[in-house]
Amino acid sequence: MNEKLVIQIQAYLDGELSAEARLQLLARLEKDSEARELCDSLKAEQSLLKDVGEKDHELPVAHSYFWKAISDEILPHPSPRNQTRHKQTAGAFQRWSAWLVPGGVIACIALVVFQKGLLDDVLDGIKSTGKKAARRAPSFHEIDSQQQNAGFISFRSESEGVSVVWISNY
Amino acid sequence: MSADFSFEDREETEVVSAAKTGDAVAFEELVRRHGDKIFRRALSMMRDENTALDMAQLAWIKAWNRLSQFHGDSSFATWMTRVTINVCLDHIRKAKRWKFAESIEEMDENLGGVERKLPIVETNPTEGLEREELKKTIDRALAQLSEGHRAVIVMHTFEEMAYKEIAESMDCSIGTVMSRLFYARRNLASVLKRMLEEDSPS
Secondary structure (H helix, E strand, C coil): CCCCHHHHHHHHHHHCCHHHHHHHHHHHHHHHHHHHHHHHHHHHHHHHHHHHHHCCCCCCCCHHHHHHHHHHHHHHCCCCCHHHHHHHHHHHHHHHHHHHHHHHHHHHHHHHHHHHHHHHHHHHHCCCCCCHHHHHHHEEEEECCCCHHCCCEEEEEEECCEEEEECCCC | CCCCCCCCCCHHHHHHHHHHHCCHHHHHHHHHHHHHHHHHHHHHHHCHHHHHHHHHHHHHHHHHCCCCCCCCCCCCHHHHHHHHHHHHHHHHHHCCCCCCCHHHCHHHHHHHHHHHCCCCCCCCCCCCCCHHHHHHHHHHHHHHHHHHHHHHHHHHHCCCCCCCHHHHCCCCCHHHHHHHHHHHHHHHHHHHHHHHHHHCCC
């Protein structure tokens, strides 16, 4: 059997033969028993493969593992240089934040102490006698008089290291 | 990244569209849906589990980079399978492992005649075998073929690719595809027949 005929039979079974070539081949198969036998044989093999299909194979690894290998390649990730810079920034922040909490606590305590002293002075100033006021008067100077109309007067004594806020009730 | 992180219940076209915009979550959903099929195709081409795994991963990476080339002319699964087949063919080509006769004449010369080497297979040589058992036997027989022969059978029989498409993928003429396919089929028939004879209780 020549190559051309063998290939034609296969192409006919695969549906790849032109209409004209198909008619010619069918006429040949009518007369040629050997060609017909080969055609039947090929047809049986092709049907077998198509009908039975393939054996089912599943991914031998977990999806998460499989996806990680893919995502590592397709998703952008920081370059080594950026990673170093990121680590440096993170390290500096960690060092700085190590001081932040205790520093914050100290600042809060100082503020409370200062505010308490200031409040005591204010109260002392309100309740003070003329003598006390006279003693303090020379070293007092007005540092803010913008609030006079609103009934507030504040003083700061640098020598005594105190500030006084006078609240008027009229 | 998409605002909606779940694509499980979405239509395929919707997931593909999202993936084409660079949504990795959508792309992961495609990998989840078609991962087994793509691995199966890579395995049928390569026959080695580790190599098939590498080829499947490489195919997905290539698909991500070429998603803009998918226009929906076929299903995503079909397109993805073509990508996988081409990745496998490239691998085989690079390894220079094509081992088959290029023509019937060469086959005749090498084997002493097509008819003598490749006996006519009876109409139903597998009668009585269970479907799953038969699948396993065919799988074993395919494993015994060369990569080139297996590739052409997989592309034509299981992927239903036309001669022209196979020729483009394999970078050869349609005539070459026809003779390769014939030789591959006859080889497979021969291997199958031998296996069935060996397996049958005598």
